[in-house]
Amino acid sequence: MSVKLFLSLVFGLSVIAQASAQDDLLKQLDTVKPKEKQVEIAAFKGLQICNMQSTKMTAKGEWYVLISHRFGDLTEGLDNFFGLDDAYTKIGAIYGITDGLSIGLSRQTNNKIYELTAKYRLKSQEIDGFPVTIVGYNTMDINTALSTDIYPGLETYNRFAYTTQLLISRKFSEKFSAELTPIYIHKNLYDQTTERENQFAIGTGARYKLTKRLSVNLEYAARIDAPESTVYHDLLSLGLDIETGGHIFQLVFSNCQTLNDVYVFSNATGKWNGGSLYFGFNLYRVF
Amino acid sequence: MKKIKIFLTTLCVFLMVLCGVFVVSCESNTYDDISKKTINPTYKADIELIVSHNCLSCHYGTNQSPNLETYDGVKNACINYNLVCRIESENCGERMPQGGKLPQADIDLIKLWVTNGFVEK
Numbered sequence: 001m002s003v004k005l006f007l008s009l010v011f012g013l014s015v016i017a018q019a020s021a022q023d024d025l026l027k028q029l030d031t032v033k034p035k036e037k038q039v040e041i042a043a044f045k046g047l048q049i050c051n052m053q054s055t056k057m058t059a060k061g062e063w064y065v066l067i068s069h070r071f072g073d074l075t076e077g078l079d080n081f082f083g084l085d086d087a088y089t090k091i092g093a094i095y096g097i098t099d100g101l102s103i104g105l106s107r108q109t110n111n112k113i114y115e116l117t118a119k120y121r122l123k124s125q126e127i128d129g130f131p132v133t134i135v136g137y138n139t140m141d142i143n144t145a146l147s148t149d150i151y152p153g154l155e156t157y158n159r160f161a162y163t164t165q166l167l168i169s170r171k172f173s174e175k176f177s178a179e180l181t182p183i184y185i186h187k188n189l190y191d192q193t194t195e196r197e198n199q200f201a202i203g204t205g206a207r208y209k210l211t212k213r214l215s216v217n218l219e220y221a222a223r224i225d226a227p228e229s230t231v232y233h234d235l236l237s238l239g240l241d242i243e244t245g246g247h248i249f250q251l252v253f254s255n256c257q258t259l260n261d262v263y264v265f266s267n268a269t270g271k272w273n274g275g276s277l278y279f280g281f282n283l284y285r286v287f
Numbered sequence: 288m289k290k291i292k293i294f295l296t297t298l299c300v301f302l303m304v305l306c307g308v309f310v311v312s313c314e315s316n317t318y319d320d321i322s323k324k325t326i327n328p329t330y331k332a333d334i335e336l337i338v339s340h341n342c343l344s345c346h347y348g349t350n351q352s353p354n355l356e357t358y359d360g361v362k363n364a365c366i367n368y369n370l371v372c373r374i375e376s377e378n379c380g381e382r383m384p385q386g387g388k389l390p391q392a393d394i395d396l397i398k399l400w401v402t403n404g405f406v407e408k
Contacts, residue, residue: 059318073381086345109344110386150336150393151323157312188315191390199313231377231388258386267387276381 037129043171049205050237070280091185318390
């Protein structure tokens, strides 16, 4: 009898103990859950807005292959078949080392420029939390077209040019996102009549989602204190994103034909009111 | 786990910046600094190289008029196709070459060559 009583007591106690332990665990879950803020995802669909970078990152271990094309001057008309005769191409790859860090390498036709890039997320926008996503972006250009035959004093470092960018974006609603980007450009070789060794610029970009697979993009970047005799113009581009399976296809109308960031922000040759305009596309394929 | 990731990312970025500082230099020159200085430029010694580097990706064969592959072609372009005006300004149509203005040092050399009467050799 006493053995039975003892056993039932032990059983009863252990049940109570377990139940209270469960309560503790549940309580822990309850206290932890509201602390973790959910990250707001997909402010932008593509890695680029048009020419500018967006705050979107590659995922860890993902390969992106990128093919960009900018045709020649649209406004020349049939003479060059609306620019199809004189196209620039950029081919490259981007690899996600972690979810918050990716590196890339690309090469473009104009000046045979190789571009090394690094993109790293510093902070993500949170739902009811931190208001913006902040991403750092660095590029380094290597101009392999320069020749010592023309420029006898050319040193290796003259081939390099850099940009440092801080991409700050906010997804305002499901449809609308915007970005603000302070940019610093440094050139190791420049023409003092039209360019600066160190140039600052402020970029702005926005996306508006039309349908699930379609969005329209706009970007503008103004140089701060550009040289008075400059022949270049501030970047203004209009684009359309089309998402199809593993592809992101971006149609772009821009006043810049070149495809490396240094030239995009400081050497745009076209002009929207009465100058050259260029049509092209960015194609991304994820592996 | 998350902390380790953040640490690794920070470390990677830091190392890359550090490598960058050592590998690359930020010393700058102008095109004037590194250009050839001559008072008597010739087609063979100076102009041919500038033209072949900047113009021939389009202006070869019958691809794009005017053809700039020869001495006669370049001279003809200067006389009949406003070559100097096209590289110097936007007054005669889209500035050439496409992609950006030639460095002023190169333009000055071509202008000097034109003024001196198209010396071939």
